Amino acid sequence: MPREISRVIHWGHEAYCPINIDAIRLESAPNFPLYFRSGPGRNFILYCERGVAFTLEVRKRLVENKIAHLFIQQGDRQDYSRYLADHLAAILHDPTMSVQEKTAILYDSSQAMVEELFTTPFAHENVSRVKEVVRHTVDLISDDNFRLEDLLRNISCDYYIYTHSVNVVAYSVALAMQAGYNDHATLREIANGALLHDVGKSKLPREMLDKNDELSEPEWEQVRQHPQMGFDMLSQSHAIGEIALDIVLHHHERLDGSGYPHGLINSKVSPFVRIVAVADVFDALTTDRFHQPRKTSFQALHTMQRRMFPELDVRLVRSFIEMLGITPRHG
Ligand SMILES: [Fe+2]
Ligand SMILES: [Fe+2]
Known part of the structure; x- marks a missing residue:
């Protein structure tokens, strides 16, 4: 599947974009909320609030709940872009990836x-x-x-x-x-x-x-x-x-x-x-x-x-x- 931050899913009055889970660094506190989709209605549900640390526990819950995709709101794309730029060097030098x-x-x-x-x-x-x-x-x-x-x-x-x-x-x-x-x-x-x-x-x-x-x-x-x-x-x-x-x-x-x-x-x-x-x-x-x-x-x-x-x-x-x-x- 192509990975596209440009792909926007309109949902009610909001719009969401898929992001790469691996891009969210452990112990970082993204300044944008993270969402996942769930239930028969495939609703978007808040997973991690803005400014809350993305800890190992938070990450483990993703795996336990078999959540493979995270989303951000369209309005937060600029913050996501800056977050990626700030963490890119760490991601690219991470020997576990x-x-x-x-x-x-x-x-x-x-x-x-x-x-x-x-x-x-x-x-x-x-x-x-x-x-x-x-x-x-x-x-x-x-x-x-x-x-x-x-x-x-x-x-x-x-x-x-x-x-x-x-x-x-x-x-x-x-x-x-x-x-x-x-x-x-x-x-x-x-x-x-x-x-x-x-x-x-x-x-x-x-x-x-x-x-x-x-x-x-x-x-x-x-x-x-x-x-x-x-x-x-x-x-x-x-x-x-x-x-x-x-x-x-x-x-x-x-x-x-x-x-x-x-x-x-x-x-x-x-x-x-x-x-x-x-x-x-x-x-x-x-x-x-x-x-x-x-x-x-x-x-x-x-x-x-x-x-x-x-x-x-x-x-x-x-x-x-x-x-x-x-x-x-x-x-
Ligand atoms: Fe051109
Ligand atoms: Fe061109």
Whole structure:
């Protein structure tokens, strides 16, 4: 089951989101209440009040009562995101947790963080948090015990701008390593750029992003501004490096010059931008969007290899196929 903080269950006048139980640290006191579902009506019941310590006893009761899922209220998502960010280092260094469990929590945490990035006014301190999460992501993906399929298992097939950004990080870092980039500083820069590549879309009217109908030409014109808008937002902060900025500005450039905003051709498109472009296109094709049902991995790769052949870097698409060939995702 995909783990999505974005999945919201509306219940009466309230809305709840599932969270990862393993993310709640023993002896911590989350500043958001925890709920579980029970009974024939599957009602949401308060399990642990805001500010109450999550002790071993509390945790044991979960197991005894066979409670496998916990929920938070939708309004508490920002606090949950901050809680995850505060505890992420401890979670990722916890020797009692498997790499699979850590991978799932890191995915949740990244998603919650990106959601905050897109739904609150842009603040430069958010960029530091992005960098922190990215550092953990690169460390985890380059860990000897890491398996790509554990990460891919968490990848959501529903398109949300938040999950898309996190998915593109996962694919980009894995593809960069497959293509021979092993230096952590470079991988982090690629991941920073991948996570923030669509951040300019946060400046677009929300209704436009959620629109069910085809976008009009003037609306498309606005959407095409997002690489430049993202670049402008981030270049002021001086917090991310040139590789990441290049990715944000140029991820829609295509090798045949058909891309935007600058219509760059071949060698003008950096290898890092090419990596993220492959990851971006693949995730867009394999997730459900408003007008387009998702393709299987096979169909998406076929499209990228044939139809998009002059646009994307063929060698990278081949590396990507090899990489997914080892760990097929869904068909
Ligand atoms: Fe984009
Ligand atoms: Fe994108």
